[in-house]
Structures are given as structure tokens and as C-alpha cells.
Amino acid sequence: MTEQELMKLIDALLDGDISEADFLRLEAELSVDSKARKAYYDRTALTMLLEDSAAEVQGENVSTTKRRSSKRPESAWRKAFAAMAIVCALLFGLTVWLIGSSLLDDAGNKLVENENGTSPRIEDKEDQATGFAVVMAQSDAVWGAGQSLHDGSLVPLGEIQLEQGVVQLELFSGVMVIVEGKARFSIESPMEMTVAEGQVRAQVPEPAQGFRVRTSGGEVVDLGTEFAIHAGPDSSEVHVLEGEIEWRPKTNVVRKLHEGEALRLIDDGDEQTIPANRSQFIGAAELYESLNAEKITKRARWNTYRKKLQEDERVVAWYSMDTPRSSRRRIANQAERGSMRAGEGAVVAASPAQDRWGTEGAALDFSPTGSRVRLNISGELRSMTLSTWVRINSLDRWYNSLFLTDGHELNEPHWQIMDDGRLFFSVKKRDEFDRSRGERDKHIYYSPPFWNSSMSGQWLMLTTVYDVDAMKVTHYLNGDVISQERIPEEYVVEAVRIGNASLCNWGLPTREDPHFAVRNLNGSMDEFVIFSAALSALEVKDLYENGRP
Structure with a gap:
């Protein structure tokens, strides 16, 4: 039932003109949906408050008072019915919470139990998830340390190892990152990541300016729009592909790099200026071209396998x-x-x-x-x-x-x-069965x-x-x-x-029971x-x- 349908039925009930069929629909919805019960409670409370406020204003006018008194039984009936329904709904919710084992099974019978005899659902809880980024695509990816991330997976906290392949990540800040293995990295927040090893190419939208990438030699702060990092065992490189960045080394002074500029960073702290090399790093276009070729190959293999299997008796x-x-x-x-x-x-x-x-x-x-x-x-x-x-x-x-x-x-x-x-x-x-046994x-x-x-x-x-x-x-x-x-x-x-x-x-549904x-x-x-x-x-x-x- 949609929220609009629910509110329409609640209003019909409070106005006293709900049909029997609609009353049964509303009753069923209130009995299984805690959000529907809350919506009913809020709507009823608001209605009663408005009626009381209107009654106070009308009380100042004698003629209005007469008219109001003629309608009072209907208003009182609605209040009484609403209060009764609220109590029933709350009692129902409490009963389900206390004796969750009385829930219905998939054929409409009571007592859905798992192996431990507990109910599959006792109370509603808001879903929660953990992470700062999502895996959007991957090509020939082999994950290390027992990890296995699929497209659509949230990137877990802590260090991630990519033994080989290419992966596209999207951070919740809007930053898109292409990681090439072999790589070791971690997403610290929607605005920060650490790269211990591997190649990373980042596209940073305007809302995420200030995005940071930490390396062994220092920190890159994006000032817009695209940059890349190579983190190797003996040296690292920072390339500005578009816009500018701020390089904050651990040993030297802070400096800005602009589009087309790059630095090679030696372990002893030396910095060497080099031209930026866009072709050194895989971008989104190259990744998706590779993925499309992979899918064509895999689907052709599946179609051959499927056709053979469909002949299996x-x-x-x-x-x-x-x-x-x-x-x-x-x-x-x-x-x-x-x-x-x-x-x-x-x-x-x-x-x-x-x-x-x-x-x-x-x-x-x-x-x-x-x-x-x-x-x-x-x-x-x-x-x-x-x-x-x-x-x-x-x-x-x-x-x-x-x-x-x-x-x-x-x-x-x-x-x-x-x-x-x-x-x-x-x-x-x-x-036929004896539940008591x-x-x-x-x-x-x-x-x-x-x-x-x-x-x-x-x-x-x-x-x-x-x-x-x-x-x-x-x-x-x-x-x-x-x-x-x-x-x-x-x-x-x-x-x-x-x-x-x-x-x-x-x-x-049937004609008798829709x-x-x-x-x-x-x-x-x-x-x-x-x-x-x-x-x-x-x-x-x-x-x-x-x-x-």
C-alpha cells in the first residue's frame, strides 16, 4: 500500500465514511506495518487537536455552539473510535514484540521458527551500512588477503590489496578513482584515501575539492580537477592531468603543481620535475572499453555452455x-x-x-x-x-x-x-498436524x-x-x-x-477475496x-x- 493510499483510508476512517472493504484493508495494514501505525497515530492526534481548537473558537459564538452541539455526537464517536483504534494498534505492536513466535508462516500458519525456535522477525530496525566508497567496475581484478569485492560492493574499512587488474571506485563525495594493481590502499573517508603501493587516477568534482591522497612521501590536496599518483617501492610520482593540486611533502616545502606538471619523489626526499604523462594511467574510457570486450567474450562463452546444458535431460x-x-x-x-x-x-x-x-x-x-x-x-x-x-x-x-x-x-x-x-x-x-506435539x-x-x-x-x-x-x-x-x-x-x-x-x-486473488x-x-x-x-x-x-x- 502506498503512503497516499494509506492516508486516504485513514482520513476516510476519521471522517466516518469508510467502507467495510476499505476498513479491512486498513486493519490489515496497521496489523503488519509499524510505520503505518505511527502514521495513523499522528493523523488521529492531529485531527483531535484541530477539533479541540475549533471547538474553543466556536464556543465564543452562540449560534455556532448550537451547530457544534448538533455535530458533537459524531465528533465524539470519531474520537472514541480513534482512541480505541490507537490502543488496539499499540497493543498489537506490543503483542508482536513480546510473542514474536505468533507471526504467520508462508502459508498463513502461526509460528515461523528457525532452527533455534526463534521468530524470523521481532522488531523493525533501520538498515545501516559501513564504508565510504562503492566498487563500480573491475577488469581482471584479483583481490588479496582473502578479500572478494564485487561490483556494487561497499569498500570495507582498512587496507585493501589488489593483486592485479583495474578497479573503478566511486567515493560518496563524488570522487571517482581508478586503481591499478598491484596496489595497497585504504579509503579513510569520503574525502581522503591512503595509497601505499600502486597507481591511482582521481577525478574530483567541484563539491569534493580538497580531496586528499596520502602517500609515503607526503600528501596530495586536490584543488580541481584530475590527478594521478604512482606509488612504487623506491620512488613515487604525482601527475596533474587537469586543474591543479597542492603537494605537501613530509620533508620539503609545500608547492602547487598545475596541469601538465609532475614530480618524481625519491625515497631520500629529493624531488625531480617531469612532464605529466596521461597515457601512463588508465582512465575510465579505457577501463570501460576493456570491460565491454570482456563481457562480449564471457557472454559468448555462457551462451555456448547454456546451449549444451539445455540439452541435458x-x-x-x-x-x-x-x-x-x-x-x-x-x-x-x-x-x-x-x-x-x-x-x-x-x-x-x-x-x-x-x-x-x-x-x-x-x-x-x-x-x-x-x-x-x-x-x-x-x-x-x-x-x-x-x-x-x-x-x-x-x-x-x-x-x-x-x-x-x-x-x-x-x-x-x-x-x-x-x-x-x-x-x-x-x-x-x-x-493435518498437531502443533501442541x-x-x-x-x-x-x-x-x-x-x-x-x-x-x-x-x-x-x-x-x-x-x-x-x-x-x-x-x-x-x-x-x-x-x-x-x-x-x-x-x-x-x-x-x-x-x-x-x-x-x-x-x-x-479470487472473486470472493480480492x-x-x-x-x-x-x-x-x-x-x-x-x-x-x-x-x-x-x-x-x-x-x-x-x-x-
Whole structure:
């Protein structure tokens, strides 16, 4: 529900002319959204304050008083109702906080519990992140010291080691930095970095003038607009490519350098004037030219690998989101030899987006409410592997759908992401169960949290393997195992069925009940695959290495 819709419903309630259907919508929103409850409280408090102020003014006029007295019952009713609703909302919020285990699970049942029996969500907290810069692009980058930074990653605090390759960083101050390996550097703040080794080229916009780079020999202070630094083991160089800088050596006097000028700095403190050499340092244009060539090569390799894999009899369904070109809005199942029947997908509300290779319109954005791709997959699976490439903007629902069957009937799987960043997989085992005896309709296999807001916009490959023969469920992120759990004997399902299902959403409203759970993924998907077998860890890794951009 948008903020505008929420306020419209609140005003209708306070004016006493809200319909029953709208009242139910508002009640549902207040019961799950703490921000909505606060908006309701603030609006009600303001309304009551205005009415009291108006009453005081009207009290000075006798005729107005008569008119006011005739309306007083309605005003009193609204105040009483508003106060009652506020108390109910606050009591509801307190109850959820105190007994978070009474939250609903993905099929509408109570008590969503993880392995420790705790609720997946107790209270709302504002997201926080740490860092001063973002990795925007990289070419042949090999990170050292066990670090692994992807495009879109926040640059961590402390020293960063780039063993080889070229990386583009964007600092929050607006400074763009190109780093060439081998390099050791750290981002100290949005306006300061340290370079111990390597080559750095910085473009500094006007709002960031005064940006500083520290080296072993001194400090460069930008006065606008572009400069470069080479930090070597025996000597360093400072080149002014455009504008001017101030050089503050540790041993000599401060001096200014202008466009076209450069200094070579020897370890003993000597300074040698040399001409600036722009071609010595890679710029953004050269980096992106190299990246485009890399992407063409990698995508060609992926297309060859994908075509071969689509002939694998284990591939039940292969949906690439780059196919809905016609007005029919359909996505073909590209699996060529699968033993089960999986038809084409019908695109609903989702809009074209850029895929992981940077191609416009080759992925689908599921952010609009109601977005989904409708599928029908018949037959039964003993074991299965689900794999997809997604770019998550945010996890702003309790449940964020990847692949959900309609209604979640017996033997049907559900695959989604919790709001705290955990992968969720289940296969429904039973309809009837005794909760007082610890029974559930299914066992939920959670991964540890793998996603946080600092990863927003990054393309990720998510994979879950349901292996009945080995009695385990394994979750993968970018080809690496993030969790593995044994399947309890009492929850084994040896004949998994899918039927009607949706990518990136869940559930269909009906004529009798037009309401539906909002679980659409706030993000994009460009490929989704189902295997009728449990892939090995080596096969999952191979799938990622061949498919990563």
C-alpha cells in the first residue's frame, strides 16, 4: 500500500465514511506495518487537536455552539473510535514484540521458527551500512588477503590489496578513482584515501575539492580537477592531468603543481620535475572499453555452455527473461529434452530491465506490486535443484518470492528469501498436524543471512539443492555452499509436485477475496532453471563460473 493510499483510508476512517472493504484493508495494514501505525497515530492526534481548537473558537459564538452541539455526537464517536483504534494498534505492536513466535508462516500458519525456535522477525530496525566508497567496475581484478569485492560492493574499512587488474571506485563525495594493481590502499573517508603501493587516477568534482591522497612521501590536496599518483617501492610520482593540486611533502616545502606538471619523489626526499604523462594511467574510457570486450567474450562463452546444458535431460525448465519481445508477453521454456512438461511463462506486470551482462530489456524487474511470471510444470520430482540469477534492490517484505507454487498444497515446494536475508526452502509434507506435539506441515530449511543492504543492485546466483538420496538440503550463493541441513525422516517428500506456480510472487486473488499477500521480489531476475536431480557442489560451481558476468 502506498503512503497516499494509506492516508486516504485513514482520513476516510476519521471522517466516518469508510467502507467495510476499505476498513479491512486498513486493519490489515496497521496489523503488519509499524510505520503505518505511527502514521495513523499522528493523523488521529492531529485531527483531535484541530477539533479541540475549533471547538474553543466556536464556543465564543452562540449560534455556532448550537451547530457544534448538533455535530458533537459524531465528533465524539470519531474520537472514541480513534482512541480505541490507537490502543488496539499499540497493543498489537506490543503483542508482536513480546510473542514474536505468533507471526504467520508462508502459508498463513502461526509460528515461523528457525532452527533455534526463534521468530524470523521481532522488531523493525533501520538498515545501516559501513564504508565510504562503492566498487563500480573491475577488469581482471584479483583481490588479496582473502578479500572478494564485487561490483556494487561497499569498500570495507582498512587496507585493501589488489593483486592485479583495474578497479573503478566511486567515493560518496563524488570522487571517482581508478586503481591499478598491484596496489595497497585504504579509503579513510569520503574525502581522503591512503595509497601505499600502486597507481591511482582521481577525478574530483567541484563539491569534493580538497580531496586528499596520502602517500609515503607526503600528501596530495586536490584543488580541481584530475590527478594521478604512482606509488612504487623506491620512488613515487604525482601527475596533474587537469586543474591543479597542492603537494605537501613530509620533508620539503609545500608547492602547487598545475596541469601538465609532475614530480618524481625519491625515497631520500629529493624531488625531480617531469612532464605529466596521461597515457601512463588508465582512465575510465579505457577501463570501460576493456570491460565491454570482456563481457562480449564471457557472454559468448555462457551462451555456448547454456546451449549444451539445455540439452541435458535433467533440465526440466529453463526460463531466460530476455525472450518476451512480442506483445504476447510470453517466455519460452528453453529446456529441450526434459522428462517433465513445462510450458511457456506468462509475464504479468513485470517490466523489462537490464540483465547481468548489461543488456537492456534482457531481464525482468518485479518491483511493481502484482508482478510475476505464471508457470505450469506437470509431473513429479524425487530430487531437484533450483537456480536463478537475481539482483535484489531491497528485502522489504517478510517473504520475498523466488519461486512459489499456488496455495502451497501437499508435496509442493516454496523457495523465497526472508526479510533478514536468509534463504527459505520447504516442501509441504502434511495437511493435518498437531502443533501442541511439535508437529508442522513442513520442515523449513533456512540458510544463514546472506544479503544485506550493502549488496543492493548486485547480481547474485542463488541455488538450492533438495537431495532425497543423500537426505540433505544445500543452499548456495555464487556457487559456494552457505548452509547444509539434513532432511528429517518425518518430513521427507519423495514425489515433489509443482503444477501452477509463480516466479517472484505468490498467490492469486479470487472473486470472493480480492486481497493477496504482497511477496513480489523487489528486484530483477534474468534466468531461472529447474533440474530434476540434485546437482553436485562441483556442478553448481561450474554453473556459476560459466555464467558470471
